[in-house]
């Protein structure tokens with residue numbers, strides 16, 4: 132599972148202060164589809180926005196390891212236990228690689244981890260939802276990793292070289308997450324009534340967050356605004372969402388899952404649901420319909436009032452504080468070594 | 473030897489289970505650190521080692537299953553028959569687990585404890601796998617030789633941290649020493665014999681003896697502790713009380729097992 | 745529902761309270777190369793941070809070394825790297841006549857691949873020697889040169905890729921099973937449509 136970096140993309144109007152000649156060269160490079168490397172000239176606004184985006188993505192990987200991590204001790208077979216551990220471990224690895232990209236843009240990892248746990252920076256919204264059953268693990272790896280892959284494939288077509296390279300390597304690992312998710316969902320839906328019921332309930336919990344995964348509806352003219360003009364993002368939110376629904380809605384229905392519009396309480400539990408009547412294929416466009424997720428809920432969760440925001444940050448904070456002594460003990464070792472011959 | 477004589481079979485299966493159960497429980501406890509351990513790079517590596525332990529357990533359970541039911545499957549390669557391995561890992565009552573008390577205990581979410589325990593266990597496992605690699609039962613000897621290579625790389629990893637943290641800051645040295653003080657006596661439970669150990673030893677299925685293995689273990693552990701500036705005294709109880717190796721576990725172990733088997737028990741016959 | 749014991753019982757601090765620990769710096773960065781087959785080239789895998797080169801190598805083995813079958817892992821401190829585009833500069837030049845590893849990035853966005861070795865006095869001379877004698881270096885987008893004795897590499901008998909069944913952590917460990925299960929629920933054309941969005945490159 133991985134973060135959509137969309138929410139991290141904000142560019143302020145400071146580009147007006149840049150040297151017009153260099154800015155024009157930069158914009159021309161962007162228009163040509165060239166890649167930017169860490170030492171190339173770039174507008175400060177681009178550097179700042181790229182840092183925010185990579186940092187947000189890294190934060191999302193690190194926090195994204197927590198919800199699924201809850202089930203490592205309870206995985207129902209040795210293979211699933213191994214796979215879930217490896218999957219969560221991969222997410223930590225993604226975070227590590229993305230923090231590196233961010234560090235080269237000018238912020239230390241330690242500062243980023245501290246800003247994350249004190250709430251100064253954000254991570255992806257979907258990790259603020261609860262994971263009450265094993266079937267949620269299956270659903271997260273199918274729907275959320277599936278959504279992450281669709282998003283990250285387009286991010287790998289971006290313009291910032293270090294981020295693009297990292298995204299390519301990350302995607303190679305994501306393939307395992309998605310296959311393992313499919314395998315679990317397929318196994319549960321081929322299983323006992325209890326297993327199929329668990330799977331449907333988990334689907335009801337995760338379909339909404341999966342639709343929200345790509346971020347809120349695009350602003351008009353998004354393709355001309357810096358995030359897309361500078362290829363930090365290459366495809367619009369609504370277009371990604373359309374592709375996602377076209378892929379997953381019919382697959383879910385064929386599996387025997389029913390698509391519901393749900394109402395959740397403050398703990399993220401489903402308290403009411405009804406069939407989503409829009410979840411049908413439009414014969415004219417070929418697109419599958421869906422009911423828009425609750426965007427008020429989305430912004431409420433972003434502001435820190437989701438079901439698990441406090442829990443995730445508390446655990447991340449504990450991890451940082453309890454491990455502080457380890458890093459402290461080995462800091463600056465190399466600097467203290469005698470110079471090489 | 474390609475088959476186990478019927479009169480030794482139960483003892484031999486206990487040998488395999490004692491090794492596999494140690495590895496499963498250690499891997500179980502350590503994998504729970506994934507996403508939470510200090511320094512992202514170490515978080516990743518520590519999780520990789522936990523996965524190795526679980527994968528080793530899986531291979532050993534597979535072998536145990538094929539030995540207990542020699543007709544079920546031809547050959548005794550350890551990688552196959554996942555349901556049989558899972559039934560052993562998740563489907564037994566607490567008293568049928570033969571892991572040592574040392575691997576069951578909570579680490580109190582103290583990474584110094586987790587690390588020191590891993591170090592002491594890796595050294596023990598290396599010594600035990602060394603012994604098993606000389607087993608007269610060829611499938612076990614081959615498997616043990618393979619796993620031994622991985623175990624040695626675990627030991628290298630744990631030793632690397634032990635030395636750096638033992639000789640790091642005043643705080644890190646104190647934390648490591650405190651963890652060692654807490655763990656050193658309990659580490660001796662690793663050496664508790666399982667029922668029938670002498671019989672499989674003298675039949676050449678588990679060549680060697682406890683006292684020699686204890687010396688091998690100390691010879692591996694003590695130089696690293698010395699390099700780390702840490703001190704511990706280890707004494708082998710010649711007649712230890714009945715503990716984990718003979719199915720006597722703490723009440724906390726049952727609770728831990730309930731957690732580990734929570735989903736499996738919802739539908740033990742089903743595929744998950 | 746009970747949470748894993750550790751995650752349920754970790755001690756909580758007041759989220760509004762300032763952090764108990766002071767900020768600290770980062771560990772040293774190392775670039776990691778992996779060799780995917782014996783005698784094959786070393787390929788850029790990524791970066792990591794570690795206390796020292798010895799730990800960097802151990803940590804690299806258990807991260808980048810476990811993504812795919814891999815015969816050797818090499819780590820290089822960032823300060824031991826000189827880059828033709830000025831991104832990295834060697835902190836302590838080695839004595840004259842040192843042997844240098846040469847890695848090149850063919851086009852922007854490509855990964856670095858170790859292409860050869862040269863002997864030269866100083867990084868600038870090494871860069872020139874590389875352009876003259878290392879295949880592809882003359883036309884490469886960026887060249888890295890590294891004093892060869894500063895690179896730390898696993899020994900030939902070090903175990904990196906594990907001997908136990910690793911298919912649980914690879915996409916291909918699931919592919920056949922997953923496809924077979926899908927066919928119980930979906931027809932070929934629906935499945936083909938769905939699979940169009942699959943990743944084409946994977947570990």
Ligand SMILES: [Fe+2]
Pocket residue numbers: 132133222276279305308
């Ligand atoms: Fe993922």
Ligand SMILES: [Fe+2]
Pocket residue numbers: 132133134192221222225301
């Ligand atoms: Fe990820």
